Amino acid sequence: MNWEQARKLLRIARPNAEHASAEHAPVVDARHELYAPPRAHSLCVASGKGGTGKSVVSASLGSIFAHKGRTLLVDADLGVGNAHILHNLCPQHSFVDVVEGRLSVREIRVPCRPQLDLLAGGSGVSRMAGLSAYELHLVAVGIESLEQEYRHVIVDSAAGISNQTIAFAAASDVVLIVTTPDVTALTDAYAFLKVLLQRRGEIVPLFVVNRATSEEEAEHVADRLRSVARKFLGREPRYAGWLPDDRHVVECVNARSPVVVRAEDAPFSQALLRLSVGLRAEFDRVQARGVGRSMLRSVGYTPGMR
Ligand SMILES: Nc1ncnc2c1ncn2[C@@H]1O[C@H](COP(=O)(O)OP(=O)(O)OP(=O)(O)O)[C@@H](O)[C@H]1O
Numbered sequence: 001m002n003w004e005q006a007r008k009l010l011r012i013a014r015p016n017a018e019h020a021s022a023e024h025a026p027v028v029d030a031r032h033e034l035y036a037p038p039r040a041h042s043l044c045v046a047s048g049k050g051g052t053g054k055s056v057v058s059a060s061l062g063s064i065f066a067h068k069g070r071t072l073l074v075d076a077d078l079g080v081g082n083a084h085i086l087h088n089l090c091p092q093h094s095f096v097d098v099v100e101g102r103l104s105v106r107e108i109r110v111p112c113r114p115q116l117d118l119l120a121g122g123s124g125v126s127r128m129a130g131l132s133a134y135e136l137h138l139v140a141v142g143i144e145s146l147e148q149e150y151r152h153v154i155v156d157s158a159a160g161i162s163n164q165t166i167a168f169a170a171a172s173d174v175v176l177i178v179t180t181p182d183v184t185a186l187t188d189a190y191a192f193l194k195v196l197l198q199r200r201g202e203i204v205p206l207f208v209v210n211r212a213t214s215e216e217e218a219e220h221v222a223d224r225l226r227s228v229a230r231k232f233l234g235r236e237p238r239y240a241g242w243l244p245d246d247r248h249v250v251e252c253v254n255a256r257s258p259v260v261v262r263a264e265d266a267p268f269s270q271a272l273l274r275l276s277v278g279l280r281a282e283f284d285r286v287q288a289r290g291v292g293r294s295m296l297r298s299v300g301y302t303p304g305m306r
Pocket residue numbers: 047049050051052053054055056057077157158159210211243244245246247249250253268
């Protein structure tokens with residue numbers, strides 16, 4: 001059975017997912033892929049531990065990347081998303097509507113700022129943290145249908161090492177692990193790295209030390225993470241830089257604005273701008289595979305399985 005046949009079966013199998021099914025483009029068709037227009041490069045901003053600064057970093061990177069080309073911010077914290085808050089938005093719809101078959105991913109998309117759009121996560125919907133293969137497939141198909149319209153896709157990941165969190169990271173072209181100097185954040189960064197490498201062995205994730213009080217502290221933290229990874233995994237993540245602990249971050253979060261927009265001269269913003277240059281250089285080094293398309297392959301959904 002080819003994917004076009006599978007897509008039709010899927011549509012029959014799930015009549016109330018009409019919207020979601022209607023946007024099912026051919027999913028993995030080698031002939032189609034040969035002529036497909038270029039896709040967005042994707043960056044997944046991830047961490048093992050919660051609260052390390054993923055959303056703050058993603059919000060500002062979204063604003064920076066949008067200056068370079070159309071950018072899509074995906075709130076992959078599907079059940080307790082807050083990416084919209086950092087852009088002062090109150091979206092009417094979210095991935096919950098997609099998973100429950102009411103809307104397509106295209107229909108939940110909202111504009112954030114010029115050249116920056118958002119796909120919002122749900123607010124306090126616990127079952128979104130553990131989607132079935134079919135539900136994850138719906139999400140992936142929807143993202144796949146949009147990604148040719150963008151130059152960059154930024155995935156603001158949920159914390160932890162759940163199957164769907166790792167699926168988003170493993171499908172992204174570049175993974176940026178955000179840790180802080182706290183030993184718990186570092187331990188969880190290591191755990192995330194371990195699980196990610198089990199899923200996608202060839203990737204070389206980057207990491208950033210957020211909330212450091214000095215460059216020396218950040219480098220010390222980076223050395224610890226690299227040496228533990230080298231010793232126990234035989235692999236090292238690449239140190240991408242550090243971001244200072246900066247009171248402007250809290251002020252901007254409370255003002256619901258990306259730090260680089262509201263406080264562009266703040267130390268955090270300046271450091272993030274430097275980091276963004278390295279990330280875009282990383283995009284130049286890797287081929288854009290399409291985060292939606294790659295997820296479709298890895299989710300492993302086959303029609304009839306729900
Ligand atoms: N560099 C920084 N300086 C000062 N405060 C910071 C910095 N980075 C993050 N914070 C603080 O940490 C809080 C949590 O950040 P954020 O929401 O981005 O974390 P997260 O990793 O996305 O959390 P979650 O895992 O819950 O999604 C922010 O609201 C802010 O108060």
